Amino acid sequence: MDEEFERHCSELVARERSGHTAVVESSLLYVWGGYMSIAEDEVFLPSDEIWVYDLEGGTWRVFHMEGEVPPSMSGTCGSSLDGHLYIFGGCDDNGQTNQIYCVDLTDGKYTWRKIMHEFGSAPSPRDKLSCWVHGGRLIYFGGYGHKLLTDVDSRNRSFIIDETSWVEDVFWGWNNEVHVFDPAQSTWSEPKIQGRAPAPRAAHASATLGCRGYVCGGRVMETRTSDIHCLNLESWAWSEIVPDSSIPVGRSWHTLTAVSDTALFLFGGLSVDCKPMSDGWLLDTETKKWTEFEHPFKNKPRLWHTACPGKDSDVIVFGGSCDYILLVDTGHCNDALVFQMQPYPLFRICEDYIAKDVRNSEKLRNQLPLLPPKLQKAVQKRMSFYRPSKKPNLS
Template sequence: MELRGDLGEIPPKRTGHVAVAFNRAMIVWGGYQDNSDSNPMQMEVERYLPATDIWIYHTDIDQWRKLTTRGDVPPGTSGASAVQINHKMYVACGHCDGIGNTNKVYRLDLETLKWESITTDIGPSPRDKCSIWEYRDEIYLFGGFGYDPVDYLNEDGEYTKDLVGAEWGSYRGWNNQLHVFDPGTRKWRNPRCKGPKPLPRAAVGASRCGNKAYIFGGRHIDERLNDLHILNLDTLTWSGIMASTGSVPEGRSWHTFTAVSDTHIFLYGGFTTQRDPKSDGWLLDTRTLLWTQLNVPLTNPRLWHTMVRTSEDDILIYGGCCNNILDHTQKMVHSFNVLVYRFSPRSLLRMCLECAFTNRKQLKKDWENLPKSLTGILTHKLEAIELNKASGS
């Protein structure tokens, strides 16, 4: 299935959005941007991005398309969590425009572009900045920052109240709960986990390799952590703080932590305890727990961005904030470019397509002899190049 829309548009800059991989594309939804340009007397004006819009970045043509969704569309949201199962994108929790924290789950069918709300029973307390992953077609949600879970599903886990925030009327805090959502029954559960749990935290990095989930960092009260925890998803047993060999990344929150193979997880960016935005990259070997700092190309630091791994093993990093997001005396600087990393060679098919396109003066007349799907990729890429020339970009 191919997601089609008008080529040539560029998505609005954003932070706190969600992204999932769908085949060779990245799908982006939600988030907010600093709108202080329209109100220069107020340095921080948050504007949620239109919730009806999704943006598709096609790696075949290096181009964006905007599509309009319908149905039970969620409100504008930041700090939500998203995962893709089959041809559906699930969006859970977050901080909603005019509502505050939510615990609702929405599902977007990527074939019909129709949303539906699928939460029907009691679930986790409303929260944002959770980590999320999928295992055996169920959705796992860990941690987050939100309301006291006393009146919600709270069989297991701890809650730490934000005492500083309470002084100015914010009654929220951090938790270390694990919640599991079954899309088939539309029910949540909060299973009792064994082993020493991570501290309550939010804006944590999490990724699944096989039957284990790996948790790194996140904010707990005033500290941004650099500890590593492993959860066996078959036994629901936490391993405790895992000792790593060699160098270890600096503590951080609002980073991305994404599996790039069956045995390696890529850490990028984030925000330190000293409120320093980062642009460094690290690779964790899950077999040895060895961290390796990568020589990534110099770029703007970013935090509260997204990272996805496509079916062709492209690692796409998009969006986020480039400066101190908590300094309300300065305008927020958003990142808008897409960073592309690879940890494995391109497929033979992809290299052949790139060769056919690079040498299109000699080979374009033969494109029509290719399978229709491949001809479409080459034609769309040529359309994108021509649009960029016409727009002067």
């Protein structure tokens, strides 16, 4: 792994941002929403544009979006299911929302559709929540938001009131609720949960492995934790994983990504002492052991970024902040960092070797037309990826 894994080598580059949504579909990274800092103002990014990064060619494109376009916001929860991007919740100029929108990423039209549910009740407005995708359904957990006084039950610890934020009969706070949305039926439901649930939280990280949803750390009232819990997405039973080794420090605004059938990769976040983090950790869910992961981006702390699983178990981290985001003029980022989690297949090693060296070898350039058309096209795309970087155009 070397500095060439930092992918920002096209003339057009997505704007820097934090609190955005990103998913990967067919070697394309889709980025939507979030906010950036301009002077002393925090400005939401336009909601009618989606940025697309070609992970093989190393180029950015931006597309105009139409239809029932959602408001510009940050902290929304984005998920990919059957080639569609679903977003739920988030915070716009009017505060937290509980609306859900969908856009097809495969037809090239990028037309938003606001989903009106047929049955059940939508969760209360919230942001900084997480989602597991399983069995064709979207399963949402936690977040920070508001409820009416009539909806707050002091005996029910699924919602903890933020004592610093309330207006008349409206209370803000953290929750540990589990809500299920079925896109095929357009229905909301709340499963009957078993076991001891994690404490209510927001700005945590989550990932799905098989039929299990994992949640790690986050903001729990006035603290940041590193605890990890598992929810069986079929029996709806919670269990806590107690590591038998050293553990990462408590944090929020980090990411957790599945990188194998049994391993989760944690990266970055904001520590308990408000320090932006750049450390990486691997959790073996079978042995319950954390292992610190060495990587080339130790000088690139990130929080409120996104992390997506890519080709060959890569993890693609995009955007986020390198500073404490409550500071004025926060240092938002727009680079994509690719973490190599597993040894690459021989074909990818050969393809990358040719793509990197063909510009320096006349012999390789002369032999390129001899390749089969499909392979020649793939190599030419990788050549574009490894061409010398140009100054980003952020206008």
